[in-house]
Amino acid sequence: MKRVHNFSAGPATLPTEVLETAKEEILDYKGLGASVMEISHRSPEYTQIDAEAKESLKRLLGLNDDFHIMFLQGGASGQFMQIPFNFLSEGQTADYISTGRWSVKAIKEAKLFGNVHVPFSSEDDNFTHVPGNKLDYTEDAAYVHFTSNNTVVGTQFPSEPETNGIPLVCDASSDILSRPVDVDKYGMIYAGAQKNLGPAGVTIVIIRKDFLAGANKKNIPTLLDYNTHTQKIFNTPPSYPVYMVNLVLKWIEGKGGLPFFQELNTKKANLIYSTIDEDDFYRGTAQVDSRSKMNITFRLPSEELEQTFLEDAKKHDLVALKGHRSVGGIRASIYNACELESVETLVSFMNDFRSKKG
Numbered sequence: 454m455k456r457v458h459n460f461s462a463g464p465a466t467l468p469t470e471v472l473e474t475a476k477e478e479i480l481d482y483k484g485l486g487a488s489v490m491e492i493s494h495r496s497p498e499y500t501q502i503d504a505e506a507k508e509s510l511k512r513l514l515g516l517n518d519d520f521h522i523m524f525l526q527g528g529a530s531g532q533f534m535q536i537p538f539n540f541l542s543e544g545q546t547a548d549y550i551s552t553g554r555w556s557v558k559a560i561k562e563a564k565l566f567g568n569v570h571v572p573f574s575s576e577d578d579n580f581t582h583v584p585g586n587k588l589d590y591t592e593d594a595a596y597v598h599f600t601s602n603n604t605v606v607g608t609q610f611p612s613e614p615e616t617n618g619i620p621l622v623c624d625a626s627s628d629i630l631s632r633p634v635d636v637d638k639y640g641m642i643y644a645g646a647q648k649n650l651g652p653a654g655v656t657i658v659i660i661r662k663d664f665l666a667g668a669n670k671k672n673i674p675t676l677l678d679y680n681t682h683t684q685k686i687f688n689t690p691p692s693y694p695v696y697m698v699n700l701v702l703k704w705i706e707g708k709g710g711l712p713f714f715q716e717l718n719t720k721k722a723n724l725i726y727s728t729i730d731e732d733d734f735y736r737g738t739a740q741v742d743s744r745s746k747m748n749i750t751f752r753l754p755s756e757e758l759e760q761t762f763l764e765d766a767k768k769h770d771l772v773a774l775k776g777h778r779s780v781g782g783i784r785a786s787i788y789n790a791c792e793l794e795s796v797e798t799l800v801s802f803m804n805d806f807r808s809k810k811g
């Protein structure tokens with residue numbers, strides 16, 4: 454068996470220890486003689502998995518009882534629609550900070566429900582930077598939506614935007630649990646699990662209770678109303694992905710929680726950025742003060758060299774380094790589960806490649 458150095462943007466690499474546990478438990482979960490995939494979502498065993506995962510998330514993010522946690526389906530893209538369905542009525546305005554492809558998609562959905570004001574967009578600059586902290590928000594905006602990490606171009610907000618009390622709604626799909634956040638600033642945080650938290654199939658949704666209490670409650674189909682999911686499991690959840698998320702959350706806690714991963718992720722990112730910055734052979738795509746610690750994007754002197762880079766990297770078991778199809782180039786996604794050793798192997802490959810081809 455071999456495990457490659459996997460830099461996939463998502464679904465992304467998972468901790469080997471977590472996969473080992475899943476392997477051990479796959480046929481017989483805790484003596485049940487059945488897999489988690491084969492038991493009722495109302496069983497005591499699954500109820501415990503659901504509860505444990507929620508408790509871990511609370512501990513990791515420092516959430517108190519002011520928040521609801523839900524494990525939904527439909528991906529982050531489903532949330533692009535569900536958020537305005539619940540929180541934006543006709544005549545109301547929501548502010549959307551536009552820092553990339555995913556923000557643009559979220560804006561498109563929100564416009565189906567109400568007015569959208571965009572206080573900042575880096576589209577003219579190919580989304581290579583995030584804004585500074587002073588933006589012009591709509592005074593009575595229902596919420597301010599932002600994408601904490603732009604997976605495609607590789608930019609990341611260094612901290613939460615200041616919104617003068619307007620609730621923040623954050624698409625944290627590509628950096629959730631990679632560093633501590635100030636939860637008091639958020640009305641809502643959501644993320645598809647498939648980058649930092651587990652396999653694809655479950656969407657983590659965290660909503661502040663008082664923000665939900667002020668939601669638009671009219672004419673929302675039952676499944677799409679967040680209130681449907683606050684007290685109990687409404688319908689069959691993505692039970693196996695939730696089980697995997699629970700294992701990943703325990704792994705994160707076991708390692709030392711968000712401060713540990715903030716330090717490790719900074720170290721990994723700095724290793725690659727300092728290699729890029731050594732000379733002009735590699736060129737970082739994102740502006741320096743907006744650089745992401747999760748998705749590191751760069752170009753080589755020609756597309757031909759980029760192709761050779763990808764082919765040679767693969768021969769060294771360094772895989773999934775191709776940039777997003779909309780921007781090209783190289784992208785190394787180094788979420789929590791991407792090991793330091795993989796990053797060191799990549800950096801050493803980058804240095805060798807430069808000395809041969811530069």
Ligand SMILES: Cc1ncc(COP(=O)(O)O)c(C=O)c1O
Pocket residue numbers: 463527528529530531555600602603604605624625626627645
């Ligand atoms: C920041 C961000 N938001 C949203 C999405 C879309 O997520 P999903 O495929 O779960 O709908 C992605 C996917 O890569 C993403 O990176």
